[in-house]
Amino acid sequence: MSIELIIGILNIVLISTTPLVFAGIGELVTEKSGVLNLGLEGLMLVGAVTGFITLVLTGNYFYSLFLSIISGVILSGIFAFLVLNLMTNQIATGLALTIFGIGLSAMLGKKLGGTPIDGLNPYYFIVISFLLVFFVAYFLSKTKIGLIVRAVGENHNSAYALGYNVIKTRYLTIIFGGVMSSLAGYYISICYAPMWQEGMTAGRGWIALALVVFATWKPWRLLVGAYIFGGVAIMQMNLQAIGVKLPGQFFNMMPYLATIIVLVFISSNKIRLKLSAPSSLNIPFEKNQ
Amino acid sequence: MQSIVEFKNIFKSYPGVIANDDVSFNIEEQSIHAILGENGAGKSTLVKILYGHVKPDSGEILINSDLAIINSPSTAKNLGINMVFQHFSLFESLTVAENLILGMNENISLTKLKDKSKTICDKYGFNLNLNSPISSLSVGQRQSVEIVRSLLNNPKILIMDEPTSVLTPDEISKLFKIIKNLVKDGLTVIFISHKLEEIINLSDYVTIMRNGKVVSTISTQNENPETLGYKMLGYKVSEVKHESNINFSQEIFNIKNLSTQSKDPFTINLNKIDLSLKKGQIFGIAGVAGNGQKELMEILLNENDYEFSGDIFFKDLNINNLSTFQRKSLSISYVTEERLGHSAVPEMSLSENIFLSMNHKSEFKKGDFINFEKINSYASDVIKNFNVDTPSYHVKAGKLSGGNLQKFIIGREIMSNPQLLILSQPTWGIDAGSEAFIKKTIVELSQKGVSIIIISHDLDELLEVCHQISVLYEGSLSNPLNVEDINIAKLGKYMGGLFD
Numbered sequence: 001m002s003i004e005l006i007i008g009i010l011n012i013v014l015i016s017t018t019p020l021v022f023a024g025i026g027e028l029v030t031e032k033s034g035v036l037n038l039g040l041e042g043l044m045l046v047g048a049v050t051g052f053i054t055l056v057l058t059g060n061y062f063y064s065l066f067l068s069i070i071s072g073v074i075l076s077g078i079f080a081f082l083v084l085n086l087m088t089n090q091i092a093t094g095l096a097l098t099i100f101g102i103g104l105s106a107m108l109g110k111k112l113g114g115t116p117i118d119g120l121n122p123y124y125f126i127v128i129s130f131l132l133v134f135f136v137a138y139f140l141s142k143t144k145i146g147l148i149v150r151a152v153g154e155n156h157n158s159a160y161a162l163g164y165n166v167i168k169t170r171y172l173t174i175i176f177g178g179v180m181s182s183l184a185g186y187y188i189s190i191c192y193a194p195m196w197q198e199g200m201t202a203g204r205g206w207i208a209l210a211l212v213v214f215a216t217w218k219p220w221r222l223l224v225g226a227y228i229f230g231g232v233a234i235m236q237m238n239l240q241a242i243g244v245k246l247p248g249q250f251f252n253m254m255p256y257l258a259t260i261i262v263l264v265f266i267s268s269n270k271i272r273l274k275l276s277a278p279s280s281l282n283i284p285f286e287k288n289q
Numbered sequence: 290m291q292s293i294v295e296f297k298n299i300f301k302s303y304p305g306v307i308a309n310d311d312v313s314f315n316i317e318e319q320s321i322h323a324i325l326g327e328n329g330a331g332k333s334t335l336v337k338i339l340y341g342h343v344k345p346d347s348g349e350i351l352i353n354s355d356l357a358i359i360n361s362p363s364t365a366k367n368l369g370i371n372m373v374f375q376h377f378s379l380f381e382s383l384t385v386a387e388n389l390i391l392g393m394n395e396n397i398s399l400t401k402l403k404d405k406s407k408t409i410c411d412k413y414g415f416n417l418n419l420n421s422p423i424s425s426l427s428v429g430q431r432q433s434v435e436i437v438r439s440l441l442n443n444p445k446i447l448i449m450d451e452p453t454s455v456l457t458p459d460e461i462s463k464l465f466k467i468i469k470n471l472v473k474d475g476l477t478v479i480f481i482s483h484k485l486e487e488i489i490n491l492s493d494y495v496t497i498m499r500n501g502k503v504v505s506t507i508s509t510q511n512e513n514p515e516t517l518g519y520k521m522l523g524y525k526v527s528e529v530k531h532e533s534n535i536n537f538s539q540e541i542f543n544i545k546n547l548s549t550q551s552k553d554p555f556t557i558n559l560n561k562i563d564l565s566l567k568k569g570q571i572f573g574i575a576g577v578a579g580n581g582q583k584e585l586m587e588i589l590l591n592e593n594d595y596e597f598s599g600d601i602f603f604k605d606l607n608i609n610n611l612s613t614f615q616r617k618s619l620s621i622s623y624v625t626e627e628r629l630g631h632s633a634v635p636e637m638s639l640s641e642n643i644f645l646s647m648n649h650k651s652e653f654k655k656g657d658f659i660n661f662e663k664i665n666s667y668a669s670d671v672i673k674n675f676n677v678d679t680p681s682y683h684v685k686a687g688k689l690s691g692g693n694l695q696k697f698i699i700g701r702e703i704m705s706n707p708q709l710l711i712l713s714q715p716t717w718g719i720d721a722g723s724e725a726f727i728k729k730t731i732v733e734l735s736q737k738g739v740s741i742i743i744i745s746h747d748l749d750e751l752l753e754v755c756h757q758i759s760v761l762y763e764g765s766l767s768n769p770l771n772v773e774d775i776n777i778a779k780l781g782k783y784m785g786g787l788f789d
Contacts, residue, residue, distance in 0.1 A: 144396055151380050151391050158378035161342060162392055163363030271553050274424075275382055 009238055015122050015192060017230025019044070019184035019201075021129040023208035024215070024222050025136050026180025031212055032140060033173040034153035034280035038094025039079055040181045041205025042101020046071050047182025048189035049105040052196040056115050061190075068186040069179050075101065076178020080171045087284045098205065106198045119194030125187050130223070132180075137219035149173060153278035156285040166285050181205070210259035216266060216276040229255040292354070293318040293446060293477050294339065299348035301334055308334040309345070310501040316446075316479060316494075321472055323480045323488040323509070325521055326498035327721055332481045333375070335498070336448045339479075340372045341365040366394055369445035373435045373452055375481075379423045385434055386419040392438035402441075409440050413467045428579050429460045436467070447471070448479045453487060454746070455578050458781035465491050485514040485521070497521055537567030537756070541740045542709050547599035549584060549764075557581040559588070559597070560764045566709070566742065571735045573755035574744045574766070577784060581764040582744050583626075586713050589742075590623055591616065603709065614649040622707035624699055626714045628691060632698045635687025639679065640668040642686050643701055650705070667704065675700030676726060692723030699727060703734060710734065713744045728754050748780065762786040 023040050030037050051068035055061065079097050082088045140146040149169060152159045156166045184204070189196050207229055214229075215222035236251035266272045292315040299312040308331045316322045324332045337343040339350060341359040350357050352368055359365050365372075379388050386399065389406060397405070403419060410417055415433045423431060432452065439447055449468075453461045468478055468491065482488055488495050489509050497504040497520050504520055544564040551558055559581050566572050576582060587595045592613050601608050603619055611619070625631045633642045643664045647653050653660050653667075668682035677697045679689060686694060695715065702710060715731070716724040731754055735741055744761075745751055751758050757769040760783040767788040770779070 144390065147383075147387055147391060151383065151387075154380045154382055155378075158380060159391075161362055161372075161374060161378040163361065163366050163394075164391075165361075165363075279382070 009234060013227065013231050013234050014126055016234060017226050018122065018126050018129050019187050019192070019204050020208050020211060020226040020230055021133065021223060022125075022184035022187065023181045023205060024211040024226055025129075025132055025219060026177035026184075027208055028212050028215070028217060028219060028222055029136060029140070029149065029180075030173045030177035031281055032153045032217060032278055033149045033170050034156055034278050034283065034285075035080075035083065035170050035174055036090045036094065036282045037076070037079060037097075037174060037177055038091060038209065039075070039097025039101065039205075040177075040208055041201060041203070042098035042104075043072055043075055043178050043181035044101075044185035044188070044201045044205050045105035045199070046075055046101045046108075047185030048200065049109040049185075049196060050182075051186040052117070052189040053108060053112055055117055055190065056112050061120060064190065065186060068182050072178040072180075072182030073175055076175050076181075077171075079178070080174040083284070084167050084170055084174075087286065090282050090284070102199065109196045109198065113196055113198070115196075117190070117194055120191045122187070122191040125183075125191055133219050133223045140219065150278070153280050156280045156283070160285070160287065170285075181208075184208070207255045210255055214255075214259045214262045216262070217278065218276075229258070291318050292316060293352065294479075295351040295354070296335070296339075297349040297351065299335065299338060299345050299350070301331075301338065301343065301345045301348075307501045309338070309348075312348070312498075312501075312503050314496050314503055314506045316477060318477055319472060319475060320494060321468065321478045321480055321492040323482060323492035323495040324498060325482060325485070325488055325495050325517065327483060327521065330498040330521075331501040332498055333450060336372070336450060336479060336481060339365070340370060340448060342372075366442060366444075369443075370448065371439035371442055371444040371446070372448040373432070373439055373450065375450040375452075375454065379431055379434060381424045382422060384420055384422050385417055385426075388423060388434055389419070389438050389441060392441060394442050405441060406437055409437055413440075413470055414463070415467075428455045428577065429457070432456070432464075440471075444476065446477045446479065448481075450481045451483075452480070453482065453484065457577055457784045459785050461487070483521070485517045488517065489514060537570045539568040540565055541568045541604055542566040542742075543602040545600045545602070547588065547597055547601065549588070549595070549597045551584075551596070557584055557764045559584055562599070562764075562766045564759070564766065564769075566740050568708075568740055569735050569738045570757065571731065571741045571743065571755045572769070573751035573758040574742065574761055575748055575751050575758050575780070575784065576746070576761035578746050580761045582713070582746075582761060584764070585761065586625065586711075586744060589711055590625070617646075618649050620706065620708045622702035622705060622710045624702055624710070624712040624715060626717070628694050628698060629687060633686040633694060636685060638683050638685055639672070639689075639697060640664045640682040642697075643668050643671070643682075646701060647705060671697060671700040671704055674704070675730070690720070692719035695719050696723055696726060699730065703730070707739060709740045709742070711742045711744075714746065715743060716747065716750055717745075724750075760784055760788070762788070 023044060027037060027040060047068045050071040051064045054064035054067045058064065075097065079093060082093050083090050140150060148159070148164055152164065152166050152169045160166050185201060188201055193200065211222060211225050211229060214225045232251055232254045236248055239246065266276055294316040297313050299309050301309040312335060324335065326332045334343060338345045339359065341361045341364050344360065350359060357368055359368065380391070386402065389402060390397065406417065406419065409415065415437055417433060417437060423434065426434070432455070452464060456464065472478055480492055489512055492509050494506060495509050495517070496506040497517070499521065543566070544562055547559055547562040549559045557580060562585070564572070574582070574585070584595070587593060588597050590613055591611065603621060606619070608616055608619070629635045634645065640661070644653055644659055653663050665682055671677065672679060672682060675696045677700065678693050689697065699715065716727055728750065731741060743751060743755060752772060752775065755772055757771055758775065759769045760767040760780065762784065763786060767783050
């Protein structure tokens with residue numbers, strides 16, 4: 001392999017992995033506060049199609065980015081209202097959000113689907129994604145608000161008893177996660193592709209979810225994990241190009257397989273599980289009145 | 290002196306219970322004011338209302354003669370009210386420092402926090418390592434963290450909900466010294482307890498509550514445990530009669546050199562436990578919570594294949610590897626600590642709950658189907674024989690009060706004619722009437738030749754019922770003491786780990 005080829009591959013890995021970093025770091029913050037949002041795939045698709053349509057209609061990148069973010073705020077806001085105020089089951093609600101997002105984005109994008117657009121330079125977003133991981137790692141471990149987020153995810157009853165607003169904290173982390181997913185979608189339709197096609201996120205939302213567990217809820221591990229997962233996907237194409245005969249499905253399976261192995265590893269030991277997973281994850285919070 | 294808190298006509302009801310019924314009384318500034326009552330008398334609800342944790346249906350609270358609307362814990366903290374909870378509100382995976390920061394109203398740097406907490410620790414004699422995670426601390430140390438966390442906010446009023454229930458006698462006297470010093474420095478302490486002697490030793494005033502109502506608020510000066518107890522219960526509970534000096538001969542259950550080597554920091558390792566139980570004997574395992582009771586019960590039940598070394602014999606049969614149901618088939622019965630969710634399924638009816646515990650017995654089955662006739666008649670027998678107050682066996686277990694459900698569960702196990710009955714916290718959190726009934730039942734059962742093991746944190750209960758008591762301390766079990774020769778001083782030493 002020549003140097004050029006290696007640099008080329010690294011470049012592709014860099015470009016293709018960024019959506020995983022965005023969606024993954026958003027979900028990490030959401031889960032740190034004790035909420036499991038399985039709606040990433042739906043949020044990404046709606047973010048992608050909203051940005052795309054706005055760009056086609058207005059030609060303005062700022063508007064398209066802004067509306068894409070707004071779509072994430074609205075959708076994750078609805079999710080937050082359902083699971084926090086109406087206390088619906090987080091898993092069922094998250095799945096519903098994904099299914100809803102897949103359908104909504106397909107409907108919205110139907111007319112303008114094939115329209116060609118000028119893509120944005122992905123490197124801005126790549127730099128931002130790195131800064132974001134740094135920011136989240138710092139925020140969670142060093143700031144008081146970050147500590148509150150962890151406390152809420154660790155034991156929401158204690159956090160409430162100490163005077164913290166569990167619901168408000170979770171609203172903020174859910175919406176942060178939603179916006180990050182929209183950005184991941186925006187990146188895919190505006191920088192990576194750039195175009196719109198139904199279901200174009202191709203399961204990245206699920207990989208991002210797996211990634212959070214794979215990273216055992218730690219931001220820096222998430223970044224490393226994202227590039228491992230992204231690298232495996234790209235390797236598939238290049239290995240095929242140089243004639244290695246492994247079925248593509250084998251590579252598609254890798255992120256999930258790796259996640260299951262990590263899950264088994266951390267669950268095999270109660271202490272490790274207790275120290276890595278937020279203890280209140282997926283448990284609804286009910287104020288006792 | 291001036292009143293710092295005034296409760297005015299507080300009323301709070303939950304479905305089926307009135308927790309606080311027209312509660313009014315005043316708390317004087319810079320005093321120790323105890324609230325006394327049985328479990329379920331409404332003490333906890335009242336202080337949770339003061340702390341903004343629970344909303345009253347009606348009524349007012351005045352702080353320093355001003356009407357205060359306290360609708361969340363954070364408003365309470367802004368008014369200078371802090372609370373130390375009965376079940377600690379600490380975050381296990383976070384460090385002491387992080388837990389302290391979370392309790393502070395203001396933002397504070399780590400160095401400043403260290404200075405501030407050091408001042409408090411030195412002044413009142415706490416000993417904290419800020420960098421250790423909570424999970425590595427003992428129960429007493431955890432309570433210190435809770436108290437220091439409250440004090441960091443310079444509170445005017447400190448509420449302590451049953452602070453002594455998890456402490457050794459030694460730790461209790463240390464805590465009382467600290468509380469008295471705090472009050473000297475200007476704090477008002479509201480102290481909840483159902484232990485009469487503690488209240489007389491510590492507090493200036495006491496408000497006695499019964500069934501959600503205030504019976505009276507009095508100075509503790511002229512009271513003794515008996516007069517207070519009488520006021521608390523409203524009637525005298527009959528003492529359990531016990532024939533002592535029985536000669537037990539036939540050994541029925543035997544633990545030899547039982548140890549565990551778990552690496553989980555959240556559990557206590559058991560250390561060479563020996564125990565011998567005779568036919569008809571009641572054996573108590575005392576000790577402060579969190580000293581290995583959970584782990585020991587886990588091994589006795591064998592629900593989760595808890596790993597251990599050593600041997601357990603039931604009538605000379607090694608039962609180490611027998612499953613829970615196999616053990617039950619040998620006529621060993623269990624009553625676990627958690628009534629709802631472990632001993633009984635709250636969403637299922639009483640008769641269904643009978644079947645869940647008895648399905649190793651073929652008489653409750655018709656082939657692969659449930660024999661409902663049989664379990665229904667069994668359930669109604671339990672309800673009748675054990676004074677369970679319920680309209681029928683179709684009622685869901687979760688609808689019964691704690692005392693009634695406990696009577697039902699214990700009745701269910703006793704009716705299956707066990708030769709060995711193992712109970713964990715049999716009277717925890719239930720009303721005095723049910724408690725007396727259960728104690729009487731246990732004693733009568735032993736007189737019929739059934740051997741009984743009781744694991745309990747409630748010393749009075751064990752002293753009243755058992756023939757022999759051992760103390761569990763950090764996974765080690767003390768030598769057995771005959772109840773007749775026990776004195777509280779010795780027991781206190783044992784509970785602090787100083788065995789003979």
